[in-house]
Amino acid sequence: MKANFLSIFFLIFVSCQEEGILTQQREITTLSPSAQLKYSGLFEPTSGITVSGLAKLYWDQNQHTVSLEGFSISDGPDLKVYLSKSDAPTQFVNLGNLTHQTVYPIPVGVQIEEYSHVLIHCQQYNHLFAIAELQQN
């Protein structure tokens, strides 16, 4: 009886999630063959973090995009991709959550010449994970 009660309580109150139309894993976005490489940089980790890969900035189909190539990083709870004006997350464009996607479009109107770094930043705990300084190609 007690076990049944606990099971019901657990089923009702346990934290759970179920995906919907808007949270299904989206198809991987890829760059078009005509994408032009503008900038690139190697990711460097901050203390205690493991990271590998490159950040590359392309002009592709009338829009700038950041592409993460050969990329992997330590797990984090709320990782974001920032296009930043420095190696610290103070002046940046938040390109969204770091997901299985490798291509992150930059909003139209952003002057990319003003941005020098791609950062991987944990917003929830305000902890910087990785920094890639962009060099012109």
Place this chain on the structure above:
Amino acid sequence: MKRKVLIIVWLLLINFAYSQGCSDAGICTINKGFQQGEITFKNNLEISAIYSLGEADLVYVSPYVSYTKRFNKRYSFTAKVTFSSASGSFGTRSQFGDAFLLGNYVFKENNNRQWSALLGFKFPFTASNLKINGYSLPLDYQSSLGTIDVFVGTNYQYKKWNFNLALQLPVINLNKNSYFSEYAGTDDFPSTNLFQRQPDALIRATYTIQTVNKRISFKPNLLFIYHLGEDSFENIFGQREQIKGSDGLTINGNFLASYKLTGQSQIELSLAAPFEVRTIRPDGLTRSFVAGLQYQYSF
């Protein structure tokens, strides 16, 4: 007579179906914290299941458990834990919401007039950044706003009338929501990245109707909530932005019917719907219809 009842029910249902915006960050149900009536038992346990409809296609099931300890004729203390399960196009997300701690003091009755005062706190169980498959969710899907709040309130009872006045002040903001409408694939919900919420003020007027044997009572009430400022969020450029139209008035109609099962227990049905809403409601507290069933046991 039967026809009149059917017409009234039909009008109520039409109203529920097309209204929007019952704002409740805890303040909607704060009247429960005010101790009222004769004190027969020192402990009260309340279990509730609430079904409600939100913005877009959202459906909520929100149970809570509440325990009240009455120390004497004047002092009582209530602890309450909420849970919320939200289902819609983003999927289903369920989690504990907030813990409420409320203290109540009842002043001496004088010519059928009685005042009481309330002080309380709300503590969130989450930082309002629950996700599904790594996708950030709007506040409408979050079980808590992620703020530590203080409640101060007073209640005035005169014969069959009851009036509540309360303030809900977010004092510590732990909200870490990361939802951007730009990246969500829908514009049903506004961006609420690193949301900051403003206080609410509440006024409620309740009239109690009881049957002769006091076994059944009805409590229709009108609830005015004023959101005292514009909420804000951090946009994709890291700049804080005010959400225009997020302040203002919400007016809700609420109808409670309770039935005493025994001397120690009763069930209560509540129906609520809004008549007036704020222009923009980013906090995810909007409900177009609320139906709740509570069971109370005193011992």
